[in-house]
Amino acid sequence: MTFNSLPLLSLLIWTPIIGGIWVLIAGDRQEQTVKYFAFAVAILTFIFSVILYCWFDPDYAGMQFVEEADWITTFNIKYHLGVDGIALPLILLSSFTTILVILAAWEVIEKHISYYMCAFLVLTGLMNGVFAALDAILFYVYWEAMLIPMFLIIGIWGGPNRVYATVKFFLYTFLGSVFMLVAFLYLYSAADSFNIQALHDVPLSLTAQKYIFIAFFLAFAVKIPMWPVHTWLPDAHVEAPTGGSVILAALMLKMGGYGFLRFSLPITPDASLFFNEAMIVLSLIAIVYIGFIALVQEDMKKLIAYSSISHMGFVTLGFFIPFSIMAASGSPASAIMGMEGAMMQMISHGFISAAMFLCVGVMYDRMHSRMIKDYGGVVNSMPYFAAFMMLFAMANAGLPGTSGFVGEFLVILSSFEANFWIAFTAALTLILGAAYTLWLYKRVVFGEITQDAVAKLQDINGRETFILFLLAIVVLIFGIWPAPLFDIMHVTVEQLVQHVSQTKIL
Amino acid sequence: MNADLIIVLPEITLLALACLILIIDAFSKDPAHLLTYWTTQASLLIVLALILFDFPTNTAIAFHGSFVSDAMSATLKAFMCGISCVVFFYSYEYVKERNCVQGEYFVLGLFAVLGMMIMTSAYSLLSVYLGLELLSLSLYAMVAMQRDSSSASEAAMKYFVLGALASGMLLYGISMIYGLTGSLQLMTIAETINVDATNRMYFVYGMIFMIIGIAFKLGAAPFHMWVPDVYQGAPTSVTLFISTAPKIAAFAMAMRVLVDGLMPLISDWQSILIILAVLSMATGNIIAIAQTNIKRMLAYSTIAHVGFLFLGLIAGTLSGFSGSMFYIISYALMSMGAFGMIILLGRNGFEADLLEDFKGLAERNPWFAFVMLCIMFSMAGVPPFLGFWSKWFVLKELVASGFVELAGIAVVFSIIGVYYYLRIIKLMYFDTPNAMTSVKSSKQMRFVLSMNGLLILALGLAPNILMALCLTVLSG
Numbered sequence: 001m002t003f004n005s006l007p008l009l010s011l012l013i014w015t016p017i018i019g020g021i022w023v024l025i026a027g028d029r030q031e032q033t034v035k036y037f038a039f040a041v042a043i044l045t046f047i048f049s050v051i052l053y054c055w056f057d058p059d060y061a062g063m064q065f066v067e068e069a070d071w072i073t074t075f076n077i078k079y080h081l082g083v084d085g086i087a088l089p090l091i092l093l094s095s096f097t098t099i100l101v102i103l104a105a106w107e108v109i110e111k112h113i114s115y116y117m118c119a120f121l122v123l124t125g126l127m128n129g130v131f132a133a134l135d136a137i138l139f140y141v142y143w144e145a146m147l148i149p150m151f152l153i154i155g156i157w158g159g160p161n162r163v164y165a166t167v168k169f170f171l172y173t174f175l176g177s178v179f180m181l182v183a184f185l186y187l188y189s190a191a192d193s194f195n196i197q198a199l200h201d202v203p204l205s206l207t208a209q210k211y212i213f214i215a216f217f218l219a220f221a222v223k224i225p226m227w228p229v230h231t232w233l234p235d236a237h238v239e240a241p242t243g244g245s246v247i248l249a250a251l252m253l254k255m256g257g258y259g260f261l262r263f264s265l266p267i268t269p270d271a272s273l274f275f276n277e278a279m280i281v282l283s284l285i286a287i288v289y290i291g292f293i294a295l296v297q298e299d300m301k302k303l304i305a306y307s308s309i310s311h312m313g314f315v316t317l318g319f320f321i322p323f324s325i326m327a328a329s330g331s332p333a334s335a336i337m338g339m340e341g342a343m344m345q346m347i348s349h350g351f352i353s354a355a356m357f358l359c360v361g362v363m364y365d366r367m368h369s370r371m372i373k374d375y376g377g378v379v380n381s382m383p384y385f386a387a388f389m390m391l392f393a394m395a396n397a398g399l400p401g402t403s404g405f406v407g408e409f410l411v412i413l414s415s416f417e418a419n420f421w422i423a424f425t426a427a428l429t430l431i432l433g434a435a436y437t438l439w440l441y442k443r444v445v446f447g448e449i450t451q452d453a454v455a456k457l458q459d460i461n462g463r464e465t466f467i468l469f470l471l472a473i474v475v476l477i478f479g480i481w482p483a484p485l486f487d488i489m490h491v492t493v494e495q496l497v498q499h500v501s502q503t504k505i506l
Numbered sequence: 507m508n509a510d511l512i513i514v515l516p517e518i519t520l521l522a523l524a525c526l527i528l529i530i531d532a533f534s535k536d537p538a539h540l541l542t543y544w545t546t547q548a549s550l551l552i553v554l555a556l557i558l559f560d561f562p563t564n565t566a567i568a569f570h571g572s573f574v575s576d577a578m579s580a581t582l583k584a585f586m587c588g589i590s591c592v593v594f595f596y597s598y599e600y601v602k603e604r605n606c607v608q609g610e611y612f613v614l615g616l617f618a619v620l621g622m623m624i625m626t627s628a629y630s631l632l633s634v635y636l637g638l639e640l641l642s643l644s645l646y647a648m649v650a651m652q653r654d655s656s657s658a659s660e661a662a663m664k665y666f667v668l669g670a671l672a673s674g675m676l677l678y679g680i681s682m683i684y685g686l687t688g689s690l691q692l693m694t695i696a697e698t699i700n701v702d703a704t705n706r707m708y709f710v711y712g713m714i715f716m717i718i719g720i721a722f723k724l725g726a727a728p729f730h731m732w733v734p735d736v737y738q739g740a741p742t743s744v745t746l747f748i749s750t751a752p753k754i755a756a757f758a759m760a761m762r763v764l765v766d767g768l769m770p771l772i773s774d775w776q777s778i779l780i781i782l783a784v785l786s787m788a789t790g791n792i793i794a795i796a797q798t799n800i801k802r803m804l805a806y807s808t809i810a811h812v813g814f815l816f817l818g819l820i821a822g823t824l825s826g827f828s829g830s831m832f833y834i835i836s837y838a839l840m841s842m843g844a845f846g847m848i849i850l851l852g853r854n855g856f857e858a859d860l861l862e863d864f865k866g867l868a869e870r871n872p873w874f875a876f877v878m879l880c881i882m883f884s885m886a887g888v889p890p891f892l893g894f895w896s897k898w899f900v901l902k903e904l905v906a907s908g909f910v911e912l913a914g915i916a917v918v919f920s921i922i923g924v925y926y927y928l929r930i931i932k933l934m935y936f937d938t939p940n941a942m943t944s945v946k947s948s949k950q951m952r953f954v955l956s957m958n959g960l961l962i963l964a965l966g967l968a969p970n971i972l973m974a975l976c977l978t979v980l981s982g
Contacts, residue, residue, distance in 0.1 A: 178920065
């Protein structure tokens, strides 16, 4: 911890926000400058996150790069930041995705390019804030403030039904979050602090834990989203511009998962144990039922949105299966494996869903349609694109060798320790996921060209190739060699499993 | 000089200056009434300076226990004067634009401010009533000032009749309490109720009538009927005034009566306020959704905010009261910005008071669309704006006092409320404008309103100053 003099986390939060404000002031008139500046800010943010990764000590279980300053002294609310093995991968993911999003908008966004760049940069800063905050109220401020740019992104640059989608998105997520706020306020009266680590340690009765768990559940289950509170996601995805969909799928859903790990499990371990079976059932419903729903979609974006919900079912399964494992076999090793698998699934889904949405975006920019029936035979006119999409479709289906396989495999493997039927049901996704993804791929890319417009399609240009190439590399690297990611999070997850296996009831 | 007189020096100064301005205006031939306007602003600033210069460090009581000066009253008065300054500035821009400047507006405004200051410092039920009537009568006249406007006359009539009824209720309650305690002085009343256990039911009876009076003045449901009509019918300049400083005064009155005078009955008034709070939040937030006129929508939003304001009082602790004080001050700042925005967008012959008029504002004027966005998100209670912290503060104190379920109900209604604030943002950002009319108002107006919006953002990022202030002035 020799480099603590550099406030890396603050830089990760404020560089994009201040850069975004500058972009907004520069305005639409200097279009080229704005784009290059936004790109530079995104690169700079990514460099900061890489430095963060390099200086991160994976053997230390506590918080690192801690920054603490007074904010609201009256109530002892602090500007308190820090990362551990759970937060770091998500910060890396968010800085990386921002670069893609800014590149993806380069020639596509014609209306108010400066607002667009500003909204995404500010969003990145706020998301980094969510992952780095160690004070519950600071966390809440970032968490809610982030809704504002996303609301505008879907509403201004979205599709025909954008107003409905964005208002639904805002109200749904706001609904969940306010109960989380009440839970924080209740915890404050118990712990006399908003410090997240202090909240982890405060003893609570089972009844109190249950209510707090439900309040947290409302916030995080809506965000991640779990069945049956997922209905905002397909709407928001379909109407959002490509960049908005990418951020939604790659990052915003992960905030729900992060919330479970940071708040629900450690603050209410006994309630988590109590509700564990219900959560597993909900996860399995998401995996199987939503998988079937994805199968019948006619809109490409909607299909990928449902596939996201189904994949997120794996994440929640991985978070809550450890309780069953501990009850069944008492082996912390498989519990840790399940949780790490879920984390891996979050990161990998971040890349794969981003790639899938970018692929749809590439086609949408040319054809202005998201309907599967408008395509067919794309491979004839866009061979390079088809090759990339092939890889991502395979990854989405969980093919070994891609990052999509690792997480699912670990979660299924650890589920066997708990109950054969849970594992069996979860494994159905390998069939379902392959079915809906590959069927989508077949209908869009293969076959005869039926539409004249498809025959005239131009293959991807240099910029698009670059974006997809970056993602392809990452998907393959983490598929073949996921060890660096596990190294970062192993100690933290180990400690988390140990923490949640102890009761907090006095 | 007599010590009593020093304590009321700000009030006396304001009274003298208001009378002076009345005379100045009578002899003024300037149709723009520039002199009246500037002297009004100057007198408010003088009074503000007097309050801040001689900021009371401890409680001082004057005139045989009918007037009190403490840190809370001084703070609230300072905010009233400061906010009234900005309000008069916005109002002057409004009437100047329409060539209907009336000198009486400012004189009445000053008398209203005087009434508010007396309410804030009242320590006996008689001075509470005097201050309240001075404020209310000035407001009735201000609403009715545009004689040709039928909607304004209707609003004034409705306001006056219902206001008189509420005053009657209040007086009846006061007479009950007086009959039981033999005193009008709040401190004596509190002591008597504490000692006298046999007459508790009669005290509660009197208290209920007084709460009705307070609820009416604040505009809490089910005593809110006048609010939408008056807000919509009155000229925007007057609505702006009604919705800001007088709300702070009504809060001060609630504090004086309920906390200073009727604190021994807290368990009784808590349960009444819970009903009022839930009803207000429900009525305000749900009915606001159906409005097409933004002034009327903001009226219902006021009702909902008053419900939230009560939550801090219900908490029943000093920090809970501080939360309410924080809430009302932030509400006044936001409301000032929202009505200021309506004035900014309007011009002679065009009021900009329909939701439609905000369509496509982001295309026409991106900066003020952003300012309005800040104000709306702030009212909705979305961080990082000031409005979030005011909700946060009262909810926190409510939960700390054990009313977790009530806090849950409150947040549900605040979600419903978010919808209609979002609609304004939707109109500004997602819709295309009907006509590309640009915003034509003076540079000063743009500057002050921009500062108003930025203040809401800045206080949202650093709420500590205001929170600490509200906490310290109440805990003494």
